[in-house]
Amino acid sequence: xxxxxxxxxxxxxxxxxxxxxxxxxxxxxxxxxxxxxxxxxxxxxxxxxxxxxxxxxxxxxxxxxxxxxxxxxxxxxxxxxxxxxxxxxxxxxxxxxxxxxxxxxxxxxxxxxxx
Numbered sequence: 001x002x003x004x005x006x007x008x009x010x011x012x013x014x015x016x017x018x019x020x021x022x023x024x025x026x027x028x029x030x031x032x033x034x035x036x037x038x039x040x041x042x043x044x045x046x047x048x049x050x051x052x053x054x055x056x057x058x059x060x061x062x063x064x065x066x067x068x069x070x071x072x073x074x075x076x077x078x079x080x081x082x083x084x085x086x087x088x089x090x091x092x093x094x095x096x097x098x099x100x101x102x103x104x105x106x107x108x109x110x111x112x113x114x115x
Contacts, residue, residue, distance in 0.1 A: 001076070005033055009078040010070060013055065021077070022058045023065045029078060036079030043082045055081055 009029050011022040024032065035051055036042065044052060069075075 002033065005076045005078050006030065008073070009033070009076045010065065011055070011058070012077050012080040013059065014081065014083050019067075019080070020059075020064050021067065021070055021075075022055075023063045024058070024078070028054065028058070032078050039079065041080040041082055047081070 006029055007026075009024065009032075011024055011032055013020050013022060031051075031054070035047070044055075047055070070077075
């Protein structure tokens with residue numbers, strides 16, 4: 001089963017419009033097979049920064065493939081990245097208890113947020 005994923009697997013990413021599938025190169029499949037070796041699905045918060053950059057880069061490069069192509073070629077899914085939306089409060093969007101405006105201003109000033 002992992003051989004099939006190694007030579008033809010895709011990555012599933014949850015988006016606001018539903019699940020999308022990303023086409024991967026061989027080395028990207030190897031890297032993500034290691035990431036998802038014990039899990040079928042992972043929230044984006046547990047991924048390493050380099051893995052998040054990889055997923056974002058793949059999405060920005062528009063390497064999406066259709067669900068019909070996956071069904072037609074019977075491509076295995078390596079794993080699923082669960083993307084969660086920022087919680088909405090009465091003050092607006094909130095990230096870790098801070099308003100989005102405060103986080104945006106801190107990012108523009110070059111200040112680092114302490115987690």
